[in-house]
Amino acid sequence: MKIKNRINLLLTLLFLLGINNSFSQSNKFKVTLDAGHGAHDFGATYHGHVEKNIALAVMLKVGKILEKNPNIDVNYTRKTDVFIDLVERANIANRADANIFVSIHCNANKNTAADGTETYVMGLTKNASNLEAAKKENSVITLEKDYKQKYEGYDPNAPESLLGMTLMQEEYLENSIALAGKIQENFANDMGLKNRGVKQAPFMVLHKAYMPRVLIEMGFISNKDEGERLDSEQGQNDTAQAIAEAIVSYKKEFFGEVTNEPVVEKPIRRIYEKPVEEIKKPDTVKKTEVIEQVVNSIDEKGIVFKVQLSASTKKLNLSPSNFKGLKNISSSSTNGLYKYMYGATSSYEEAKKLLQEAKTKGYSTAFLIAFKDGNSINVQDAIK
Ligand SMILES: [Zn+2]
Structure with missing residues (x-):
């Protein structure tokens, strides 16, 4: 390769890196x-x-x-x-x-x-x-x-x-x-x-x-x-x-x-031991409830991706007017918490498009969720 070409290539690379940087x-x-x-x-x-x-x-x-x-x-x-x-x-x-x-x-x-x-x-x-x-x-x-x-x-x-x-x-x-x-x-x-x-x-x-x-x-x-x-x-x-x-x-x-996530060096951490004797506590500090993770049950076979739009204690009608015009809304509820989801597809590529669409409509915190045979699973596992 000629020197000039090399310089051009280098400039192009620097340019692309610059774009990439401003994007990230x-x-x-x-x-x-x-x-x-x-x-x-x-x-x-x-x-x-x-x-x-x-x-x-x-x-x-x-x-x-x-x-x-x-x-x-x-x-x-x-x-x-x-x-x-x-x-x-x-x-x-x-x-x-x-x-x-x-x-x-x-x-x-x-x-x-x-x-x-x-x-x-x-x-x-x-x-x-x-x-x-x-x-x-x-x-x-x-x-x-x-x-x-x-x-x-x-x-x-x-x-x-x-x-x-x-x-x-x-x-x-x-x-x-x-x-x-x-x-x-x-x-x-x-x-x-x-x-x-x-x-x-x-x-x-x-x-x-x-x-x-x-x-x-x-x-x-x-x-x-x-x-x-x-x-x-x-x-x-x-x-x-x-x-x-x-x-x-x-x-x-x-x-x-993000693929280039830096690895965080872990310092040595102490484990803070609890006293051996369990101290009696009055009612005001009794163990309180942990809000349980929502568990879904959806009647679908195989892997299904959906876009989760929101969660609320309010029960909403699934019509598009309640979801910024989005159609194909489904919901599930557990312990009084309603989850509202958009779309359903077995293709991860398609799911990413649906997610983008939801974000464009204003659901900036929307994210993908996945199900296997109706049970909620990790999205990473679903992709595999
Ligand atoms: Zn405080």
Whole structure:
């Protein structure tokens, strides 16, 4: 090959790489991280451990891990010890058009024996201890200027009043549950922490964010052992690693596969041993329900791909007018949660086209699901 040709080839390659790069930039997975509290809002404080500081430290560590991934864009509601309104935290995520919003907190209970981690998704609950958690986190709005005007009609002492304010954003419920489940799983499996489950409660900060979103209670600052873990360098590193890995795993599952995903070097992680003696806990911290993954049963043989559009507690008529004009909508329901799906095909190629079509119609969080003989299976397995 002549030198000139080689140069041309090289230029062409560089040009193509450039296009590829700008494409992947716009196609990045966007994460908004939120460290609870800040400045004069300390959050919970016990035994010298301060929630606002722990939340910030862990959140910055999560961000540092995620920023190493070239396919992820991270933005933050705060990176220093400042006070930010709850609605503004959500709006930072809304303006960034984030794919997920992750709010990081520590739990506390007068019963200092209470321990373990829990991750919340937005929603209705009658469970007293869930409502109590929401009340605690929502009460910080009383520190905001003009909160009565800003959150008109909302009583921070009655978190359930939040639900009457506007129509609930339930489009993202199932994705939120999936993300929360991954976080809880990593806490339990990688760190040996007690899993208090994925829970639902009306949190103001989640309510105002329009994307899959979770609020993590990383452990009880009021518990002596957990407080020490949360306030230690090693404990924060491990907690951050568990959260970051859950986010990457969620991205892989719901944001399409990227072949050049960097391999994350895993630091050595501690397993946090539980005390041998099981401590008796009062009713307020009794084991609460884990929202179970939805199980489908669909009357079809062989492998079938469908596009999941949304999940909701509302039962909708399957007519195209309810689904932005899309036809061939099916639904399934489990435990009061309705899943709405578009199309049905045995071809993965065809399914990808259907997914694209759904996204074009405005279902930006739609994703593919697969069934074998009517049972839900992993999409990767279905492709095989
Ligand atoms: Zn908090």
